[in-house]
Amino acid sequence: MRSLNKIILIPLLALTFLMSNTANAQDIIDRIEPTFWWVGMHNPNLQLMIHGDKIGDLNPSVSYKGVTLEQVIKVENPNYLFINLNISPEAKAGSFPIEFKIDGKLVFTYKYELKQRRKGSAEREGFCNKDIIYLITPDRFANGDPSNDTVKGMREAADRSDKNGRHGGDIKGIIDHLDYIKDMGFTAIWVNPLLENDMEKYSYHGYATTDYYKIDPRFGTNNDYLRLTEEANKKGIKIIMDMIENHNGLFHWWTGDEPTNDWYHYQSEEKKTFTSHKKFTIPDPYATNTDKEAYSDGWFDTIMPDLNQRNPLMANYLIQNSIWWVEYANLGGIRQDTYTYPDPDFMAEWSCRIMAEYPNFNIVGEEWIDQPAIVSRWQKGKINENGYESCLPSLIDFPLQKALETALNLEKKPYSDTFNSLYETLAYDFLYPDPYNLVTMIDNHDIARFYNQVNENLDLFKMGLIYLYVTRGIPQIYYGTEILINNTEIPDDHSLIRTDMPGGWKSDSVNVFTEKGLTKEQKEVKDLVKKLNHFRTDNPALQTGQLKHYVPRDEVYVLFRFDEKKKIMSIFNKNKDLTSVELSHYQELLEGATKAINALTNESYDLKKGTINVEGTSATILIIE
Secondary structure, X not given: OOOHHHHHHHHHXXXXXXXXXXXXXXXHEEEEEOOOEEOOOOOOEEEEEEEEOOHHHOEEEEOEOOEEEEEEEEOOOOOEEEXXXXXXXXXXXXXXXXXXXXXXXXXXXXXXXXXXXXOOHHHOOOOOOOOOEEEEOHHHOOOOOHHHOOOOOOOOOXXXXXXXXXXXXXXXXXXXXXHHHHHHOOOEEEEOOOEEOOOOOOOOOOOOOOEEEEEOOOOOOHHHHHHHHHHHHHOOOEEEEEEOOOEOOOOOOOOOOOOOOOOEOOOOHHHOOEOOOOHHHOOOOOOOHHHHHHHHOOEOEOOEOEEOOOOHHHHHHHHHHHHHHHHHHOOOEEEEOOOOOOOHHHHHHHHHHHHHHOOOOOEEEOOOOOOHHHHHOOEOOOOOOOOOOOOEOEEEOHHHHHHHHHHHHOOOOOOOOOOHHHHHXXXXXXXXOOHHHOXXXXXXXXXXXXXXXXXXXXXHHHHHHHHHHHOOOXXXXXXXXXXXXXXXXXXXXXXXXXXXXXXXXXXOOOEOOOOEOOOHHHHHHHHHHHHHHHHHHHOHHHOOOEEEEOOOEOOEEEEEEEOOOOEEEEEEEOOOOOEEEEHHHHHHHHOOOOEEEEOOOOOEEEHHHOEEEEOOOEEEEEEEO
């Protein structure tokens, strides 16, 4: 909220300037967003949001070759002005003046910058099924710069003793450990939100944005973020930015001074209401508009106002902001939080405009539900009964994660197989236009650590981990999962799920990066993750190869991945004892094969014997020769 002194001072200054010569732009304009733009973009249109005291009383004009002022939009709040520009292909990079006048008199001139795009920017490749994603909650990963743990003037200071507080992890901490991430074999990093979250408490997670164009100073600066993407790219690692179009933080700089009366849904305090979280209302052919709006328009939380994307100015602001970060930071992808909560038509436009600008890019949306029929309707290429179309390439595969957890925890019952839920969920892939582009995972920042999900059973943990690497999709590992991080007391406590990475702070007695203090089991799992990462990267059959699987029987589930050069057979055995697997049942895919090599142990198998013995409660990966 702006101070009373500033609100009183600015009109007096503006009046003085009008009575004399021209004013300095920075004395009247608080912000112009986007802060700058680029020439040569696919979409030639650019809308500027200009904020300053009584700025709406002024009339802007532009004189620059290739740039045309198409429209000036004045809104009910005189502190805002929106101008629509057209930037033709002939426009050159450089600064151009925007003159602001009143009654024909020049008040001030603002120089707006158009930058040159990076070479090949439009053709950039997003993350894909050749990648393996490492998910990081930055506040909890590593503290590379203790001097920014607490920043003067920001509402929340660091307190590592508070599970809900800020612990000091930052961008430098990630940069410092890029070699670890590369050595482990990860090729992309999804970082939970890094934009400013100047909230009073519980701000570490980043999902309550208070400035869409500024990295939170407790994580670093915009330049630090650029350095992260540059250093990561040098090592062959893509950076995926976590974005939120549905809501922002209550202390966003425009709160209390919104451009329009419908900037937020339920903007006034007395009308505030919260989302129903009833996801089925959106695809439900019988749902009322009342119920649909109760899901889409309600606030996500008491401190997270719901953005009204049906307001075209808001919609354009959010879309341009996403494109700005892709271009500015040379991103390798976007992860969109709460993808289905905003207005569906807006999200279609948002995804389509980004993909039109970057045709080889990738965006993964969050639809947190275990129903493939609901998740699949949002993916690009899906034909929906109501005609809804999206340009969203990827979604997080929550249904497969839940099925895997269920399958591993089920106890054997007569006339049933515990792997059935996993088999059947994968069979639902006919619903997806592109199941190979789904992001798969065993855990993330919102659900219990996988080791807790399987009740700290190491054998089941390893089975689930291996399944992640041999099934279709783009595997994602949450930081610390590689060393069995878990939370036994309250497995679903988000702040404890997002625990500090051991070794990310100098005082830590255990260090994942040096392996100091790690247990035998932690080292074993870390080595397994590393081996699986590199094995998958070295074998295109596990990335883009075809998938075939057999109906589970006798607690054994077999899955094949193959291309023209290689065939890989994975055997999952939930029997507690050594099990002899009859190969004759799998001859459709083993025909002519005589030998197999265990991908993890290099043990050789003679397939002519007709059987393979596999350990109880285990997963075996075989390279078929």
